[in-house]
Amino acid sequence: MLKTDRLCVWVLIFGFAMFIPSIYIIKFADELCALMLALVVGLDCIVNGNWKRYVPLWLVVAFFGAYVVYSIFFVHFNTVNYVLMDFVIEIKTLISFLTFYCVKPRLTCKDKAVLRRIALINSSIIALSFLGGYALVALIVFHVAFAGIVIFVSMLIYISCSIQKDGTLDRHTIRTACIYMLIGIACTRSKYYGECVLFLFMMLIYKPNMFNKINYKHVFMMIGVLALVIAVAWQKIQYYFLMGGGETFDPNEVATFARPVMYATGALILVDYFPFGTGLASFGSYASQNYSDVYYEYGIDKVFGLSPQMPDFICDALYPSLAQFGVIGVILFFGMFVWIYGRLAKLLEGNPKKFHYQFVVGVLGICFILIEGVAGTAFTMSCGFIIMAYLGYLCSMKTETSESVAPEEKLSHVCMRKI
Numbered sequence: 001m002l003k004t005d006r007l008c009v010w011v012l013i014f015g016f017a018m019f020i021p022s023i024y025i026i027k028f029a030d031e032l033c034a035l036m037l038a039l040v041v042g043l044d045c046i047v048n049g050n051w052k053r054y055v056p057l058w059l060v061v062a063f064f065g066a067y068v069v070y071s072i073f074f075v076h077f078n079t080v081n082y083v084l085m086d087f088v089i090e091i092k093t094l095i096s097f098l099t100f101y102c103v104k105p106r107l108t109c110k111d112k113a114v115l116r117r118i119a120l121i122n123s124s125i126i127a128l129s130f131l132g133g134y135a136l137v138a139l140i141v142f143h144v145a146f147a148g149i150v151i152f153v154s155m156l157i158y159i160s161c162s163i164q165k166d167g168t169l170d171r172h173t174i175r176t177a178c179i180y181m182l183i184g185i186a187c188t189r190s191k192y193y194g195e196c197v198l199f200l201f202m203m204l205i206y207k208p209n210m211f212n213k214i215n216y217k218h219v220f221m222m223i224g225v226l227a228l229v230i231a232v233a234w235q236k237i238q239y240y241f242l243m244g245g246g247e248t249f250d251p252n253e254v255a256t257f258a259r260p261v262m263y264a265t266g267a268l269i270l271v272d273y274f275p276f277g278t279g280l281a282s283f284g285s286y287a288s289q290n291y292s293d294v295y296y297e298y299g300i301d302k303v304f305g306l307s308p309q310m311p312d313f314i315c316d317a318l319y320p321s322l323a324q325f326g327v328i329g330v331i332l333f334f335g336m337f338v339w340i341y342g343r344l345a346k347l348l349e350g351n352p353k354k355f356h357y358q359f360v361v362g363v364l365g366i367c368f369i370l371i372e373g374v375a376g377t378a379f380t381m382s383c384g385f386i387i388m389a390y391l392g393y394l395c396s397m398k399t400e401t402s403e404s405v406a407p408e409e410k411l412s413h414v415c416m417r418k419i
Helices: 004-017 019-024 029-048 052-075 080-103 109-131 134-141 144-160 171-187 190-204 216-241 255-272 318-350 352-372 382-399
Strands: none
Touching: 004 019, 004 029, 004 080, 004 109, 004 382, 019 029, 019 109, 019 134, 019 144, 019 382, 029 052, 029 080, 029 382, 052 080, 080 382, 109 134, 109 144, 109 171, 134 144, 144 171, 144 190, 144 352, 144 382, 171 190, 190 352, 255 318, 318 352, 318 382, 352 382
């Protein structure tokens, strides 16, 4: 019998170990991990005959396969090669989520120890690089924005792999995670500021079911957290959505003009190409930089940063690229995260004490993807691959009870050490 659960765990560990190199040096690492998972699924089906196990994955593959046909034979906005490239880019993250959700692997105490060490190494590399200035940070992760991403994702994995059998976290773990998160503020990205505020709130203040009975205290607390998130990110919100922040135009912030153009054009595409969009490799994606005819059709090929000569800011935010899939794609994308949240909420309902921090990690993972999507494409990068794989792992805990925990997990509290 092929042990697909162990293979999935090894792929996760490998992908997480390659997290920093995948940003700048080995950019195909997440595609390689997705290929590994695809091979695992194929072998499980052929050797073990578990075809029915992957019904959700087959549905997603069929959906994207239909879009390949739609993109090539119906809308014709890019070449076949780039349509297929976009197919791989868009589906790899969903492969990670659905494979982990369907296989339902469990992490042993040794697996968790390895992941915790990798998380601390990743975060320490970034923390030390800040001491050398942004030139050193850029040398390691290309752009300072990725420094915050590495710390946030690493701390989510660190927290999740430090949870004891009874669902508790020791103070050392919480303190370590919060310190690294505060160090990450040096990345100077407004997105990270908002993520950091949410992280600290969920780790230090949030309690299970605290909002079941809403009172004035809870209302003011949520308003305060929301206001703080908006306040720390206001400069970028103004740039991204208010046409570059007003009457001035800073050449160093040219991306902040290109992004509103992409958002506005994406909205037009949703109306003009209702309900299926313009297809793969057509708008806002890395493959569309080839150069999709959509940019000519909407007259944005003259915008600096969106032109054929300099398409640098075409693939600079996730949400405009959803226009490729039309209204249907937008509904399915956000519906997926509503569904994931529902799975996490069921964990909390079933055993609030045991699954408190799993719920916290899952919610923060969702928030990370949604916040980064405003002005980044983390969802289709290695960080998105890791987060979605872990969300699949957490969602697969739905049917797990205290009596059905794997034997190796029953000893996990013994193996936990302060690393």
